[in-house]
Amino acid sequence: MTPIERAWYRGARWLTLLSPLEALYRHVVKRRREAYRSGRREVWQPPVPVVVVGNLSVGGTGKSPLVAWLVRWLEDNGWRPGIVSRGYGGKADTYPLSVSAETPVAQSGDEPLMLAQQTGVPVAVDPDRSQAARRLLEWSHCDILIADDGLQHYALGRALELVVIDGARGFGNRHCLPRGPLREPLQRLTEVDAMIGNGGLGSLSDTDAEGVPRFTMTLSPTAWRHLKSGVRHPVEPTPFALDAPVAALVGIGHPQRFFNTLDALQIPHHEYAFGDHHRFSAADLPVGPTTVVMTAKDAVKCLDFVDDRCWVLDVEAVPEAAFIDWWRARVDEWKLRSH
Template structure:
């Protein structure tokens, strides 16, 4: 996102008064979203259903919420239960020569995007990038996957889904509650009534939707960028102040995490999905450099030798884990076929009771 885009997004989350001027455009946007949703629900636009379950992890807002760490957690959760998951992504920021693109150790980040590259490294499961979600899903089936996890696929309705999980940033919430371009919402807040679960990442500074679950991102280790050597969080593998770079949806979250670990950091914010150049990582001194895992996949070969990556993992609350176990155990959940009772595009699932932290 450009500098102007970042400034607009900040204004949308704080509810700047000048955004009221954009409400006529918001009304047009909302009508477009409603027409598109109705077209898929009525069959005027084709919806492809995979022969295996599909779990979508997405958000309603622009900007980072922590959904990719939840995808990585979900994949590990499924593997521990004997499933063969695969990850499907749009690959924002990447430009592949052809699709579907199977992400391998030799796939350039410029082709696949930073988040698919990060998820492939972290999970080791098949990751496929394709703007055409059904086509990408079929490629994952060829890899032998028996359950698919779509990263940031909430608005991609051409692929039918069996579970929809929405992640919300606890600090920013839904901003001013308006849709694009008058606010940060991709869809109206009423969309929350048709998803299966809402997870709030971190302590909530807004009115939490009824029944929402909790999650948090927990630092787990330091990893040296050059050779991958891992070190424990305490003591850190460096002394004194460090330069900290973050090109994620909300860089402040990374800097706050470092402060919580007792690391004195000189912050350097970049736009989400920023494509780094070597000179941007040279701050003219010998201080170590620390970064997020998402930034790390783009900084290999560019960053100085004394560069470290802070690894974080998602930790959903116990109530969500129990809920997910129950949903996966429901009749039809293992098949993803047309005889099950799971979510269909345009339908509202039964509300789930007893949600909590």
């Protein structure tokens, strides 16, 4: 976590010095939102439903595991989903980029490649998500699109907006950038279709977005995967020795979540936290025989230099039953309209 991120979540008083910049940021955000609402900026509405899974704050909240869960549910229920993403951290020669399990991570970015590997559905990346959606519909037979992030990408029309909230960190000091972690004011929550708290909703007050459905989800470890061989093992007992602390390498938005998971599994570890979307190299691996554990998002960036010490903890989203019922009702509505 960077110094300013620590300040956001600890409520540092010196952040009040950034109030003028926050006011300017909020003004720009408001003007931009109004431009799309008024028609001064074009919104492309795809011929299929688009579900945006996003967040209101900077940093990781658990969006990508929920995207993977939605995709699997849709496939199990007869849909042909595809995923669109900005591809943060990647740089392709041309866009839109079609992402497969073999696409170089330097081109696709870590999250799109991870989702392509986990789900096997068509994935398209473009800084202009509406362009990614257009091409995905040309390339494939998708009848529904899931946008990984993109809550603020108003050029892409959407049928549903899901906001994922970090149950532990919440919205920090509840101020917008750069005074706080919010990309948009909290009032934006009143416009979304549902809020999903990853690990609970204790960070929300009763008056936050009254009337908007609230649900919870958890991230559940499913397997240890040997990164070099791809062989999967049960979470318990661990497939590696625990006679010494393992090295936990993390480059995600909220690394403490991974460390807390290791604590819950009673795995002693040394913490090595890097910035979100960190480009790992062999120099980041600890010297010696230490076992190395990491997230699936980080693992896709380490395939070219890993050794036999490296393990991945795969996790999946587990939404509460009430969300599944709510989600099924929304999807059934789209199915009725299409016939």
